[in-house]
Amino acid sequence: MKQSKIEWTEATWNPSIGCDKISAGCKHCYAEVMAKRLQAMKSPDYENAFKFKIIPDRLETPLRVKKPTKFFVNSMSDLFHEEMPFEFLDKVFETIRKSPRHTYQILTKREKVLESYFQNRTVPDNVWLGVTVEIKSKKNRIDVLRDVDAKIRFLSVEPLLESLGKIDLTDIHWVIVGGESGHGARPMKPEWAIDIQEQCDEQDVSFFFKQWGAWGEDGQRRSKKANGRFLLGKEWNEEPSFEIAFA
Ligand code: SF4
Numbered sequence: 001m002k003q004s005k006i007e008w009t010e011a012t013w014n015p016s017i018g019c020d021k022i023s024a025g026c027k028h029c030y031a032e033v034m035a036k037r038l039q040a041m042k043s044p045d046y047e048n049a050f051k052f053k054i055i056p057d058r059l060e061t062p063l064r065v066k067k068p069t070k071f072f073v074n075s076m077s078d079l080f081h082e083e084m085p086f087e088f089l090d091k092v093f094e095t096i097r098k099s100p101r102h103t104y105q106i107l108t109k110r111e112k113v114l115e116s117y118f119q120n121r122t123v124p125d126n127v128w129l130g131v132t133v134e135i136k137s138k139k140n141r142i143d144v145l146r147d148v149d150a151k152i153r154f155l156s157v158e159p160l161l162e163s164l165g166k167i168d169l170t171d172i173h174w175v176i177v178g179g180e181s182g183h184g185a186r187p188m189k190p191e192w193a194i195d196i197q198e199q200c201d202e203q204d205v206s207f208f209f210k211q212w213g214a215w216g217e218d219g220q221r222r223s224k225k226a227n228g229r230f231l232l233g234k235e236w237n238e239e240p241s242f243e244i245a246f247a
Pocket residue numbers: 018019020021022023025026029030031032076077078109
């Protein structure tokens with residue numbers, strides 16, 4: 001287990017690593033940068049940098065953690081990568097079922113694989129299932145997610161690259177919005193983020209504003225830390241509403 005700096009989780013668990021870019025949001029993939037760095041440091045498992053691979057040795061890691069923990073599953077990969085064997089995924093979900101004290105946040109950009117995997121399987125109650133929607137043309141991922149019977153469904157709107165327009169948030173419990181950081185980061189306009197916050201408010205969905213990223217609310221480039229996490233003069237740290245989700 002690794003403690004995480006990601007604002008909306010507590011720890012990361014990576015039973016697989018590596019990935020391939022499939023979406024506009026992947027352009028400056030943080031996991032790829034990290035994987036190359038780890039390869040240069042000769043870190044175990046990263047001999048092929050960002051090439052997808054499963055790591056069976058890590059399958060039971062969360063079982064050894066006694067304290068109830070919120071895990072982001074696969075900060076270094078996409079759990080529903082096309083090369084992920086379903087038999088291995090079954091083992092990942094077996095660990096999840098065996099540890100109901102933990103919460104597992106799973107996020108994917110591969111809605112087709114997600115749909116196919118859960119066609120004849122159920123989602124454990126301690127899973128929060130999410131899709132990334134960084135541009136308008138990927139809103140179809142929300143419809144696929146909605147059809148999967150998960151207790152908590154969420155959207156990661158990060159990096160937000162354009163206005164998403166009207167979003168149907170029916171049966172979605174949580175939306176995370178954030179701008180891009182790092183080299184070559186693309187700016188997020190305040191009106192795009194505010195529009196999503198307002199739609200969450202109207203549709204009674206929890207809203208989390210993660211960060212501005214490299215470009216501030218005023219359109220100026222500076223450090224991620226200096227740009228901060230304020231939107232409309234406050235921090236938004238809402239979490240999914242269980243009363244609604246478990247009703
Ligand atoms: S899906 Fe995620 S991990 Fe994979 S390349 Fe895109 S951003 Fe990186």
